[in-house]
Amino acid sequence: MHPNPQRFLDSLHALRAIGAVGTGVVRPAYSDKDIEARKWLAGQFRDAGLAPYFDPVGNLFGLAGDGPSLLMGSHSDTQPEGGWLDGAYGVMAALEVARAAKEAGGPAVSVVSFQDEEGRYGVTTGSTVWAGGRSLEDADGLTASDGSTYAQGRARMADLVSGGFLDPARFTGFIEAHIEQGPYLDTAQEQVGVVTSIVGIRDMRITLTGQSNHAGTTPMHLRRDAFQGLADFNRKLNDRLRNVVRPETVWTIGHVSLHPNGSSIVPGRVTFSMQWRDGESDRLARMETIIRETAAEVAAERGLGLEFGRMLGLEPVTMDDRLQQALAEAAEAEAPGKWRRMPSGALHDTTNVARHMPVAMLFVPSIGGVSHNFEEDTREEDLVVGLNVLARAVAAL
């Protein structure tokens, strides 16, 4: 079974061109560019002898016949300002492996590009709904920061839908290749990471409501300043989490929206995102308790209203031993001494697919550990080594 590196790289760059902005890509879920990319992918699947299938939320499958097959892939939607490899690498590597398998009369390999992995409306929304982690009715109510709903998003590609949701039972397993999006492989000058587990994630919006008022005539001691409430919450939270976290635990306030957001007005309201990740469910739960208690304490101290949004989350997931072993042996053959087993700090569609079948993941290095950023990149030789490891593992399975 012999994948074609040049054909693979050409396809990868062709996808990159759709929504390209400088060195990066802007192709958020259900945007014109995202839909254009999925139509192009469907054509690529057809050319490779795979039957394109769009499910009701826009997950795009390339099916290797009606019988059982191994599923491989990732996602082709991007962050608002995304890199060119995040998701795209796993989809195009899967396509090349499927091509090579067909050419070699090897195992049946189907390909998938899940929709809204980057969480414009939720967290890995497309694979979550497909895997039954959230009902479609429930997901339809999710809103993006621009106020649009998931229902409105998926309606933009309703004309492409092939039919209902595919039965996961038709797939014998799932392998997702992805860039590491972290600094570990690059720092160690290694080429491949065989994932052992994926960390769990919790994400919710928190709103603090005070009183917007004149910034010149309202004495400091009479203010109910929502931004000061947020800053106070952030400081207390950082102090308190130190007691429960591990070095690999992360937490982030990435979105902040002040109201009315004028320089001469004491902020009356702030809505912000609170996201935290760790490999252990217990720790995630302990962190949630501290977050809720700290917010309640700050709100009470400052006379602020407090509202918690719905909490989105995914549990930590362990990779399948057999698939993981096949990837490890292929890694040692293709990149002897230059690979490692490692957990994934990033969330992936694999987390959801694991509800229905054995799963595994393969990482290639991210230069400087940079991702979710226009500068995101990986050395071409590492992209190809990753492809070869995948092909070798699939042939061995």
Add this chain to the structure above:
Amino acid sequence: MHPNPQRFLDSLHALRAIGAVGTGVVRPAYSDKDIEARKWLAGQFRDAGLAPYFDPVGNLFGLAGDGPSLLMGSHSDTQPEGGWLDGAYGVMAALEVARAAKEAGGPAVSVVSFQDEEGRYGVTTGSTVWAGGRSLEDADGLTASDGSTYAQGRARMADLVSGGFLDPARFTGFIEAHIEQGPYLDTAQEQVGVVTSIVGIRDMRITLTGQSNHAGTTPMHLRRDAFQGLADFNRKLNDRLRNVVRPETVWTIGHVSLHPNGSSIVPGRVTFSMQWRDGESDRLARMETIIRETAAEVAAERGLGLEFGRMLGLEPVTMDDRLQQALAEAAEAEAPGKWRRMPSGALHDTTNVARHMPVAMLFVPSIGGVSHNFEEDTREEDLVVGLNVLARAVAAL
């Protein structure tokens, strides 16, 4: 000289109706509603025998003949979500006093509604440019938070301009009536405040630049999180300012803009507003030093880029003794024992006009001290007492 309370209240409510939203008003500088209100005001001036005059930035005057006259007024633009009396009270009270003066054959009283007092593009921009505090060329470069320039804003009413800037020398003095926008008069159940001085203000944008990166795979110790930089700056600043401020000193972070502002991305950049006010220039300067040093320190500690925007500011101003005394005597006559002398924590157009003529200000209470808010309100009897104090003082001058 006898002002007509009902005629005054009717005019005030007629102005309120232009851009009314619930109990509040949305009439930001150069918006359709702001321009509509100024056209309506010009008609009111004409009916009162005052000659309407729009200057190049949209400041609207109602001139009592070509000879010397006393200027009275305030502004008719509002905050993005403004109250119905902020600015409007001073303009309509001035108009009623001008009407009463004409009817009684009293002193010549001209009226003005300055443009962009609320600082959509700067700080009291219209009166600043008229008074020569900033060149028109310079002001044209100011931008609003929606990215539009002052030049684009004033171009929206270019068709109304009557001619060049009026010579301030034609006016013998300026009196501005305004709601207090603070809690002092209302708390003390007093009806009138005679202003002794107006605090100075400093306002600038600060930008901290780090590295936007994946919120799941970037270890906490490797992050250059711009929001964490802002929170750290805010905490250190609050601690350090305690040593130089007085109870009446205020400082505010009212505008915050994160980039890219996604819940799964470590924030790579934050731009925020830093505004501070006090009655003494020396203290304002000491605060500026602490603000700049603290920002530089936080940026250095966290490896963040730091950029200070242009600093807008106005110096503290003392009211004219003679005008102030006339208002004080009228206040004692109209509201015996229910008035006080007090500083203004809010900035007003009077600050700029003071460069060219004697100035004074009169306050009426704000219920609950609430302002820059739809709930802003004042008891009707207090609105009328303020009107009567103005008329009596003008007659006595």
